[in-house]
Structures are given as C-alpha cells and as structure tokens.
Amino acid sequence: MRTTIYAAILAICYIITTSSSCHKHRHSHTGCERVACTAMFAMINTKVVDANGRAVVLDDAYSQRKTNGDIYRSQQPMMWYDSSYVVLDDGYLTKMQNMSDTFYFIGTKGGKEVVREPFAINADCCHVNKLSGKDVITAK
Numbered sequence: 850m851r852t853t854i855y856a857a858i859l860a861i862c863y864i865i866t867t868s869s870s871c872h873k874h875r876h877s878h879t880g881c882e883r884v885a886c887t888a889m890f891a892m893i894n895t896k897v898v899d900a901n902g903r904a905v906v907l908d909d910a911y912s913q914r915k916t917n918g919d920i921y922r923s924q925q926p927m928m929w930y931d932s933s934y935v936v937l938d939d940g941y942l943t944k945m946q947n948m949s950d951t952f953y954f955i956g957t958k959g960g961k962e963v964v965r966e967p968f969a970i971n972a973d974c975c976h977v978n979k980l981s982g983k984d985v986i987t988a989k
Contacts (some may be wrong), residue, residue: 850918854923859915892925892938893979895965896954904932905988906965907956912936913957915951915967936968937977937981949980956988963988 889976897905911922923935949971956964968982 852973855967881974884974889928890939891976891978892923893936893968893970893977893982894906894929895936895966895968895983895986896931896933896952897988898932899988904961905956905958906960907934908960910934910954910956910964911953912952912968915953932949936979936982938971939976942972942975944972945970945977948972954982954986958988 878967886894895911897907899905902988906928911920913920921937921941924940925935925938928934934954934956950969952962952970954966954968955962963985966983966986969980970971970982971978971980
C-alpha cells in the first residue's frame with residue numbers, strides 16, 4: 850500500500866514539475882516568462898471622417914505591418930459605437946512582443962482605398978501601445 854502511495858506522489862510531482870518547466874520556457878525568447886499581465890485587452894483605435902467631420906462607414910478596414918506585409922483584421926467589431934475602427938489590438942501581441950513597427954491602417958469604400966495612415970506601434974510583454982498616429986483620419 851505504501852509503495853502505491855509513494856508511486857502516486859512521485860507521479861504527481863513529475864507531472865507538476867514537467868508541466869511547470871514547459872510553462873516557464875513558453876515565452877523565454879521574448880523575456881516575458883516572469884511577467885504578470887493584467888486581464889485588460891488593449892486596442893488602438895482611430896476614427897475616420899469625411900471633409901465635413903461626419904463618420905465614414907468603410908466597406909473594409911485592416912492594418913498592414915510595414916516590415917513584412919502581414920495583414921491584421923481584429924476580431925472585434927470593424928466599427929465601434931463611437932465610429933472608431935481598430936488599428937491593432939492585443940490579438941496581435943504574440944507576433945510582436947518587445948518590438949516596435951509601423952502599421953498602415955487601410956480603409957476602402959466603393960472598391961477604392963480612401964484611408965492609408967501610418968501608426969508607430971510597440972508592444973511589451975502584455976499589451977500593444979500606440980507611439981504615434983492620428984486619432985481622427987479624414988478619408989480621401
């Protein structure tokens with residue numbers, strides 16, 4: 850009986866040890882393995898207006914990363930209640946932890962590109978952050 854209990858304890862210790870060691874090294878390439886993040890989901894937004902300041906409803910909106918051409922479409926609603934669009938959010942975090950890059954927010958209407966605006970964005974271990982970029986963009 851004691852042998853069975855000791856074997857069970859050893860098995861449990863082995864499972865806990867091996868699973869925690871995998872977790873430790875999951876983000877070791879980014880230096881984020883010991884960082885505790887908040888549950889907040891960060892989003893970088895912008896509004897798109899016409900020449901008269903009225904909200905523009907785009908047919909499509911996405912962001913393109915300058916260095917590799919990667920296209921990102923947020924899983925959030927394309928247009929928010931306040932007529933703003935998501936440029937980038939924490940859904941892209943794993944692709945740019947502890948990095949900075951330029952993203953072009955691109956919007957189309959009627960088959961034409963009416964918005965192409967650069968945003969400088971960085972990310973730490975937990976969230977994306979806007980370094981520069983317009984809060985309000987006037988569509989062409």
